[in-house]
Amino acid sequence: MKKALVTGVTGQDGSYLAEFLLSKGYEVHGVKRRGSLFNTQRIDHIYEDPHVEHQQFVLHYGDLSDSTNLIRLVQEIQPDEIYNLGAQSHVAVSFESPEYTADVDAMGTLRILEAIRICGLEQKTRFYQASTSELYGLVQEIPQKETTPFYPRSPYAVAKLYAYWITVNYREAYGMYACNGILFNHESPRRGETFVTRKITRGIANIAQGLQDCLYMGNMDALRDWGHAKDYVRMQWMMLQQNEPEDFVIATGKQYSVRQFITWAAEELGIGLDFKGEGVNEVAVVTSIDGDNSPALSVGDILVRVDPRYFRPTEVETLLGDPSYAKQQLGWEPEISTQEMCAEMVAEDLKTAQRHAFLKKSGHHVTISTE
Numbered sequence: 473m474k475k476a477l478v479t480g481v482t483g484q485d486g487s488y489l490a491e492f493l494l495s496k497g498y499e500v501h502g503v504k505r506r507g508s509l510f511n512t513q514r515i516d517h518i519y520e521d522p523h524v525e526h527q528q529f530v531l532h533y534g535d536l537s538d539s540t541n542l543i544r545l546v547q548e549i550q551p552d553e554i555y556n557l558g559a560q561s562h563v564a565v566s567f568e569s570p571e572y573t574a575d576v577d578a579m580g581t582l583r584i585l586e587a588i589r590i591c592g593l594e595q596k597t598r599f600y601q602a603s604t605s606e607l608y609g610l611v612q613e614i615p616q617k618e619t620t621p622f623y624p625r626s627p628y629a630v631a632k633l634y635a636y637w638i639t640v641n642y643r644e645a646y647g648m649y650a651c652n653g654i655l656f657n658h659e660s661p662r663r664g665e666t667f668v669t670r671k672i673t674r675g676i677a678n679i680a681q682g683l684q685d686c687l688y689m690g691n692m693d694a695l696r697d698w699g700h701a702k703d704y705v706r707m708q709w710m711m712l713q714q715n716e717p718e719d720f721v722i723a724t725g726k727q728y729s730v731r732q733f734i735t736w737a738a739e740e741l742g743i744g745l746d747f748k749g750e751g752v753n754e755v756a757v758v759t760s761i762d763g764d765n766s767p768a769l770s771v772g773d774i775l776v777r778v779d780p781r782y783f784r785p786t787e788v789e790t791l792l793g794d795p796s797y798a799k800q801q802l803g804w805e806p807e808i809s810t811q812e813m814c815a816e817m818v819a820e821d822l823k824t825a826q827r828h829a830f831l832k833k834s835g836h837h838v839t840i841s842t843e
């Protein structure tokens with residue numbers, strides 16, 4: 473039985489990857505951070521009682537800022553594969569916590585690579601680094617591929633640039649099987665609540681159910697290449713099964729604006745929208761309502777406004793990936809379209825909003841974050 477160590481196992485990708493590896497028969501070891509509350513909602517359905525023998529899914533406390541902890545875990549587990557998915561992964565937050573982001577996202581990657589070396593596992597343990605399309609930042613070429621120059625535009629992206637190159641360097645310096653997946657945005661119903669797609673699907677469902685007044689957005693002109701996280705974790709595993717380690721761009725090859733994603737999400741609930749005005753005065757007005765999923769809305773209501781607090785000091789305006797090398801070398805192609813993914817996310821968030829609306833009607837206090 474192969475053993476995999478996954479950092480960031482409690483996150484969106486970590487949860488799908490753990491499910492995937494378990495289905496392949498791996499013994500999966502996940503690193504979770506100690507919090508004052510449980511932070512395992514995304515993996516509770518695969519949780520195994522640690523008091524039972526022969527666990528296939530094992531959770532360990534740990535942190536990417538703690539090298540002794542990482543060395544001990546690598547020494548104890550002797551993993552065949554390590555997937556480094558743990559990160560402070562929010563671009564906007566990285567402007568507020570740049571030093572922490574660098575410590576975890578850049579130095580954290582170095583700490584794991586060093587742990588592999590210190591334990592003498594350079595020839596045994598294969599290493600996957602969660603690299604990102606944010607490396608392209610101020611894009612130099614459209615679409616972006618493996619050879620496109622990088623120009624990071626946030627403390628997050630700069631930290632990930634270090635992680636990218638240290639992974640390449642350890643591969644070249646020590647002959648390690650270490651590679652980067654340069655993944656474009658990928659989403660799902662498990663996406664963190666404050667990333668733009670989830671903020672939209674959650675926000676519109678809440679507004680439709682009368683739990684929130686309005687969706688406050690930043691730059692709606694931003695263009696992204698959005699895939700489904702399930703498709704992308706399959707690719708993370710495939711990258712570690714090759715004869716030689718290589719870096720790959722993973723993307724859908726299609727690009728849409730944030731405004732388009734809002735329009736799709738609203739349509740899923742039968743809401744027609746008209747975007748009016750410009751810049752900070754832009755609003756989206758409800759023009760039609762079909763079906764009974766939006767009892768709290770009326771034609772003429774303002775569903776979306778702009779709040780400049782969501783503008784970033786430096787923005788990445790456009791990202792579009794060219795996944796043809798991954799297709800050619802690995803036979804990988806995304807199976808779920810952006811619009812299908814949007815529909816799945818809206819359906820899940822509507823169920824949650826309906827539950828919350830019921831609780832509220834029954835006199836319970838319900839707090840809805842509009843961040």
Ligand code: NDP
Nearest residue numbers: 480482483484485535536557558559561602604655657658
């Ligand atoms: P999430 O934000 O959903 O998950 C991040 C994970 O990292 C969580 O498990 C989190 O733990 C953990 N983590 C945060 N800080 C630390 C730390 N100091 N030590 C250990 N673990 C930590 O991210 P995604 O699942 O969306 O992304 C996975 C990885 O892929 C990240 O590295 C991200 O930067 C990268 N990436 C993501 C893309 C995307 O579109 N989703 C695209 C390209 C790259 P906790 O649950 O306790 O917060």
Ligand code: GDR
Nearest residue numbers: 561563604605606656657666667668669689690691694782
């Ligand atoms: P991104 O994702 O920065 O691409 O990083 P996010 O969903 O946060 O933003 C995408 C685009 O939408 C614009 N935007 C808003 N974003 C948020 N979060 N909230 C808003 O209200 C809002 N309004 C407009 C943003 O300005 C941006 O242009 C994600 C993360 O998962 C990274 O970890 C990963 O590396 C990259 O994707 C690829």
